[in-house]
Amino acid sequence: MNLPPFKLERYFAKYEFNTEYLLCSSDCESMSIAELLAMEEDAVEKFQQVWLGYTESQGSPALRAEICKLYETIQPEEILVHAGAEEAIFLFMFSAFKEYDHVIIHSPGYQSLADVARAAGCDVSPWRAREENGWALDLDELRHLMRTNTKAIIINTPHNPTGYLMAHEDYKAVHKFARENKLLLFSDEVYRESEYDPTTRLPAACDFGDHAISLGVTSKTYGLAGLRIGWIATKNKKIYAKIASLKDYTTICNSAPSEFLAEVAMRNRTKLAERNLGIIKNNLAVMNDFFAHHADLFAWIRPQAGSMAFPRLLKGDVEEFCDLLVKKAGVLLLPGSMYDDSRNHFRLGLGRQNLPQAVQRLEMYLSKE
């Protein structure tokens, strides 16, 4: 297996726990166990009774029943719980693909979606999101990327890092294309339920049929990354069985305390999502003002969903800009080169409560430079 360093994670490893302001996080503001347990009357007592033996490999039935409520047609036996979305990505790629398979992947994107597919032996074609089209994907390009050995399309919407949300018609067309060409559609939906306008929310991919696999997690919209609870939902029994079998070689089963806490979280997911969407919307207003004042230095396409945007630095080199900013002002932005982007973009995180203070610090820094 040949996996290159995960650039974004290596960058975070350098700065995440020693920098005052993280202005590029992908997850929303988190909370303590006490705050989460306070969402239900008897949760503290129940948490103390959690049994610390091995748990069911697919995830506890109670947790899977809660996760099912995200979907229209999915049953608990069609959910497979993992240690974060990351484990699910890893196991899916190694279960679904073999050497010389071809996959088409939404790009730029979360590195493991492409690099784990490559490590599993796939030839990867990027399906490019274009800034000039508001970061939209072009369906004609998808048709041109298709080959005789194409096995899957991998999409991520709402999208990391651009905040792009696919139009409903396009999404339906991607499903139709996948079905007609007998392709799997792996749909990374970890930012689902964070759409700024709830009427734009897309149906989950897994509800379209057994060609599709939906990926979910507690980390992003619900702000509970420390639980390390993610899942796949699919009607595809063959893929499900292969992933379940491979999981015996990674984590076997999930952490019992985390599964209990995730169950509480998913039962209260609407409240968690509303709280975090409130933070994002306040932060969007701050960023709108900021970018309006600095139109000579930055350009941005306003995101439609999720906790990120991918603005562009108009003067200078973005890697140098981010490097000086973190070292001199203690504000972390993520250069687009971590996504193999060469057009001076950087990732901006919108989900953290202290964004207004981080932006004040950024303003001070810019006024001195």
Ligand SMILES: Cc1ncc(COP(=O)(O)O)c(C=O)c1O
């Ligand atoms: C699009 C996308 N998929 C998957 C993941 C992995 O999520 P987790 O770290 O919670 O496993 C991330 C994390 O940033 C992500 O942005």
